[in-house]
Amino acid sequence: MALKEIPFYGEARLARMRASTSILPANRAVPYCLRSLSVGLWFECLRSRMGLSSAYALGQSISPERPGCHSNVWVKYAHAEHVPSQATQAAAEARYPGSRMVLCSPVWAALNVHEALGGCGESILMSLSAPVQLEVFSGASLRAGMFVRRDRRLREITEGLCGLGTLDSLAALVVMLRVAHEQGRRHDCFALGRALHDCLLLVGQDSPIQLIAEELFWYFSHFVLPFTGCRGVRIASSRRRLLLQHEVLSRLVLELEDSGFDYLPGMRHPLLRVVRNQQHAPSSRFFSPGVGPCSATSRQMAR
Numbered sequence: 001m002a003l004k005e006i007p008f009y010g011e012a013r014l015a016r017m018r019a020s021t022s023i024l025p026a027n028r029a030v031p032y033c034l035r036s037l038s039v040g041l042w043f044e045c046l047r048s049r050m051g052l053s054s055a056y057a058l059g060q061s062i063s064p065e066r067p068g069c070h071s072n073v074w075v076k077y078a079h080a081e082h083v084p085s086q087a088t089q090a091a092a093e094a095r096y097p098g099s100r101m102v103l104c105s106p107v108w109a110a111l112n113v114h115e116a117l118g119g120c121g122e123s124i125l126m127s128l129s130a131p132v133q134l135e136v137f138s139g140a141s142l143r144a145g146m147f148v149r150r151d152r153r154l155r156e157i158t159e160g161l162c163g164l165g166t167l168d169s170l171a172a173l174v175v176m177l178r179v180a181h182e183q184g185r186r187h188d189c190f191a192l193g194r195a196l197h198d199c200l201l202l203v204g205q206d207s208p209i210q211l212i213a214e215e216l217f218w219y220f221s222h223f224v225l226p227f228t229g230c231r232g233v234r235i236a237s238s239r240r241r242l243l244l245q246h247e248v249l250s251r252l253v254l255e256l257e258d259s260g261f262d263y264l265p266g267m268r269h270p271l272l273r274v275v276r277n278q279q280h281a282p283s284s285r286f287f288s289p290g291v292g293p294c295s296a297t298s299r300q301m302a303r
Contacts (some may be wrong), residue, residue: 007054009078013040014215016080021222030114033219036080037111037212042092042102043077044211049096062091110171113178113223121179122147129168135160136172154188158195162272165202167209173199177227186230193228193235196220197242197289198275204246205253205271217242229294236292245287249274 017033024032043055052058059074076082083103084092093100106127117124125136126147133142135157141148150157157176161169173196180188200220204213218239228235237245252274275287 007078009043009055009075010040010212010214012079013212014218017215017218026114030112030223033223034108034111035083037215037219038103038105038108039077039080039083040212040215041209042084042099043080044208045099045102046092046096048208048211049099062095063088105167107167107171110175111219111224113174113227117175117178117182121175124175125172128172129166131164131166132161132168132172135164135169154191158192162195162199162202165199165271166206167203170196170199170203174224177224181227189228190230190233190235193225194289196224196228197235197237198272198287200242201245201249201275201287202271204242205250210250213246214239214243217246226294232294233291234294235289237290241290248286 013036017036020029020032043058046062047053047055047058050058050061052061055074055078073082077084077088089100089103106124110124110128126133133147136150137147138150152160154176158173161172173192177189177192177196180186180192200217203209204216209216221237221239221242225235225237249271253271256274
């Protein structure tokens, strides 16, 4: 099937997310956008795993006993208009084990920047993936069934989390940013913002997260990065800037793979060297985050 025949549902999801900020208060817009991200990722995971092009085909495959509703209900799932019912989630789980976890992942609680942590940051970090736990907590304490922070500087922790390049490690950085912001550690907020930018570009290279990358970039640009302010400036990468960096990085990855580059995400993500301009970078500053002033709007969002 030609690429132009494969429906792209991300534009509809992004349009709904953007519209929510003008018709909903922030305490409802943030959860709404996170729901759109989670449902969108759930749908794209199923679509890519099963190798199906359209929402209708996916509905036929997962719920063949309900032929009359595929053209409507599954398009609504694709647009993240509705959260799939428990029956639909169970049917999808039977075909694609682990798909339900996408919807109930602790990542979404970590990304909910509008809700104050109130001392719950550690518990969210404890709920994230094992590699993230190993970066944050000491291995000895984890083996003993406890969670004791590793004796490391902030830069060492952020480097380790960026090196993972996963959605869970990105969520851990957001939790750390929220904690630093609530504690008034503005310098750490800015440093965490730089790490978030780099990790976000790496996460955007993973499939099927690539298929929700534009929505994810918009969410971070609009809701998360305003928390990175320090001394009147903040990390201010727009969705368009992030998307351009993402597209160039994607092409660069293909070129590197063709030339024999061993692209295997692991404990130290090899693309981190590219993003940090240590090698292969086409420009010394191209993958750097944008920096801008803390506007009144951004300060209000970060309260």
